[in-house]
Amino acid sequence: METKQLIEQIKLKKSFLCIGLDVDIDKIPSHLLEETDPVFAFNKAIIDATHHLAVAYKPNIAFYEAYGIKGWQSLKKTIDYINEKYPELFTIADAKRGDIGNTSTMYAKAFFEDLNFDSVTIAPYMGKDSVEPFLAFKNKHTILLALTSNEGAFDFQTKDVEGVPLYQKVLQTSKSYKNSENLMYVVGATKATYLKEIRNIIPESFLLVPGVGAQGGSLDEVCKYGKTQNIGLLINSSRGIIYASKDENFAQKAAGKAKELQQQMAAYL
Numbered sequence: 001m002e003t004k005q006l007i008e009q010i011k012l013k014k015s016f017l018c019i020g021l022d023v024d025i026d027k028i029p030s031h032l033l034e035e036t037d038p039v040f041a042f043n044k045a046i047i048d049a050t051h052h053l054a055v056a057y058k059p060n061i062a063f064y065e066a067y068g069i070k071g072w073q074s075l076k077k078t079i080d081y082i083n084e085k086y087p088e089l090f091t092i093a094d095a096k097r098g099d100i101g102n103t104s105t106m107y108a109k110a111f112f113e114d115l116n117f118d119s120v121t122i123a124p125y126m127g128k129d130s131v132e133p134f135l136a137f138k139n140k141h142t143i144l145l146a147l148t149s150n151e152g153a154f155d156f157q158t159k160d161v162e163g164v165p166l167y168q169k170v171l172q173t174s175k176s177y178k179n180s181e182n183l184m185y186v187v188g189a190t191k192a193t194y195l196k197e198i199r200n201i202i203p204e205s206f207l208l209v210p211g212v213g214a215q216g217g218s219l220d221e222v223c224k225y226g227k228t229q230n231i232g233l234l235i236n237s238s239r240g241i242i243y244a245s246k247d248e249n250f251a252q253k254a255a256g257k258a259k260e261l262q263q264q265m266a267a268y269l
């Protein structure tokens with residue numbers, strides 16, 4: 001998907017919400033366990049109930065890999081369902097990959113060609129030749145971890161390298177990568193105050209911002225420091241939306257939570 005299509009969706013839906021499909025079988029309503037594929041049944045119900053409120057969906061791959069072949073099948077069915085029924089939605093494989101060049105190419109093929117996601121999250125630690133194989137794919141987006149939402153972000157990401165914090169070095173250096181126009185970045189909502197400096201380095205790039213809801217980040221703070229003319233933000237909530245209820249009406253309850261966030265977002269559009 002081209003970035004301009006994503007921007008159109010944001011304006012149309014007055015939303016820059018990304019719903020995280022981090023599906024833990026122990027947390028889904030028990031009546032779904034009778035289905036042949038409970039994880040897909042859960043995702044389908046959530047997507048059908050919330051697609052008009054969100055512009056992006058982000059399955060975290062760990063939650064599927066944890067169930068082996070069955071999990072991968074649920075993931076494939078989920079992405080195929082979105083691509084067929086709601087092709088306007090932006091899809092993110094949250095896989096946090098990155099390896100030597102030829103291996104990265106295979107990761108890129110897995111997520112961009114076989115599964116046909118619009119984007120994938122990538123760890124920048126191995127540098128240029130581990131990221132560029134993902135950037136080589138046209139109309140696909142590589143979402144580089146810059147400043148993450150967790151406490152461990154302070155172990156390395158904020159430490160100085162040649163006089164600047166490492167996360168700033170990641171932003172600066174990655175701008176010189178081939179096809180860097182296909183880059184987006186992850187910045188945790190819990191690090192909202194850093195967004196001002198981040199915007200000085202990457203004024204227009206889209207940011208995937210996880211950490212509102214369950215992790216305590218503030219949507220207003222993120223918008224205050226991180227918003228661009230085209231919004232330039234995809235704010236993710238996973239547990240705060242998808243586990244709103246364990247009852248039969250779980251999907252409607254999830255839609256209620258998504259709507260709360262969408263309405264907050266509409267004020268910025």
Ligand SMILES: O=C(O)c1cc(=O)[nH]c(=O)n1[C@@H]1O[C@H](COP(=O)(O)O)[C@@H](O)[C@H]1O
Pocket residue numbers: 020022060094121147148149150186187188210211212213214215236237238239240
């Ligand atoms: O790349 C991510 O999406 C990510 C980066 C980050 O810094 N923090 C973070 O929480 N995430 C992911 O975003 C989701 C957050 O989920 P909730 O805390 O349940 O909303 C999970 O899938 C995390 O793996």
